Amino acid sequence: MTTRILIVRTSSLGDLVHMLPAISDIARHVPDASIDWLAEEAFAEIPSWHPAVHEVIPVAHRRWRRHWWAADTRRERAALRATLGARRYDVVLDMQALMKSIWLVRQTRGVRHGLDWKSAREPLASLFYDVRHRVEFWQPAIVRQRALAAAAFGYAVEGPPDFGLHALTDGVAIEPAALIMPSASRDDKLWPDADWRQVFDDLQGRGLALRLLAGNEAEQARAQALIRGRADAAVLPRMGLRQVADQLARARIMVGLDSGLTHLSAGLGRPTIGIYKASTPVRTPLQGPAYTASLGERGQAPDAGRVRAAIAEALDEARADPPRADSPAPMGGAG
Structure with a gap:
């Protein structure tokens, strides 16, 4: 039975690179995983390079915020909302834990996982998750991302990071x-x-x-x-x-x-x-x-x-x- 997973990590370039080892871990420990990834359009190629990513869903927040109420922007936002609303995920994992990622998380259907109040850079974001996870804050980004994914899917992190590239x-x-x-x-x-x-x-x-x-x-x-x-x-x-x-x-x-x-x-x-x-x-x-x-x-x-x-x-x-x-x-x- 397929486990449908949506990763929410939109930017920036380096942050998406830091996410890749966590994707390798999920693919290794959840062998039936089908992983989609919400990413900023300018960096959407990076998730697509990982063989375990099924689909990259682009979001254009950086471009939209310059003309938030323009007709074209509203149409694109509505299309994204329709795309997310039409899909049901077993796990929606917000790896960003920022209020700018929460507006995306709230449009998804599925059990929403993220960092708890003490772990998130913006603690208010934790209020919008169904399941919250404690991850030590002052750790390298790759370590934190791998730890959060492991907590969400119930496995232990093992071995050096594999970027899947x-x-x-x-x-x-x-x-x-x-x-x-x-x-x-x-x-x-x-x-x-x-x-x-x-x-x-x-x-x-x-x-x-x-x-x-x-x-x-x-x-x-x-x-x-x-x-x-x-x-x-x-x-x-x-x-x-x-x-x-x-x-x-x-x-x-x-x-x-x-x-x-x-x-x-x-x-x-x-x-x-x-x-x-x-x-x-x-x-x-x-x-x-x-x-x-x-x-x-x-x-x-x-x-x-x-x-x-x-x-x-x-x-x-x-x-x-x-x-x-x-x-x-x-x-x-x-x-």
Whole structure:
């Protein structure tokens, strides 16, 4: 008998990546599960990459809130409400526990599970669940998500996180290139140009080409300025999520600011170094099947020397036990 499950976790990019191991756990422990996932339209590709996800239901809250009462927005919201109202789930699991997710949860049909008052970031959200679960707050996001799923379905969390992204990495040839993410959603996350240039010198001295990721025009301009005058260095054009994931899967190493793409790199099993300056890695450290290092702290950015040391450790470890493209690499160190 099929167990129909709806996961509610709409955003952001990094948060959806952190959810993937919990989906692997559910699929392993609830073998008859049919899992649907409500996700923000901009990130809906990420759940679709997991083989255990049956259907991704897109929601456009970020776009709708700009024109909430416009006719097109009201039609789209009504269509979503009709879609959710027409389905009956055995378990509706809200992995977000925010009031912005509750308006979606209230439109669903099924037994609604979520965090209890002491566990939720917005405690009022807990009042809208049929079943509430206690999960320790100050834990890494992946650990919390796996613990909540385990509580909802009555199993114990076992083993390292499995992101379920093997279809994106199996058979992929690793290229002699470093992927760099020097941009972030906030200026207070940016790292000094002089430090980046030291890191670039180090990577190129190891024979690696530089490939920089950038989104909008300002990020493109900043990235171009960082590599000006360097040979074998380029800013990649703006791409869709799948194209970015393909670039990350082929990279020898990834170095980036605390961003969703840096967490995606770790989930894909690439050696990944994250630079934290305006946020703490306590709750969102990099995790993945290869080497990861989460460097810095809120108000205390790592210097170039520390990042270069992590690069050396990551590449030396990979040389000692090179990852195969068709299987997960061994667990690496963490900074």
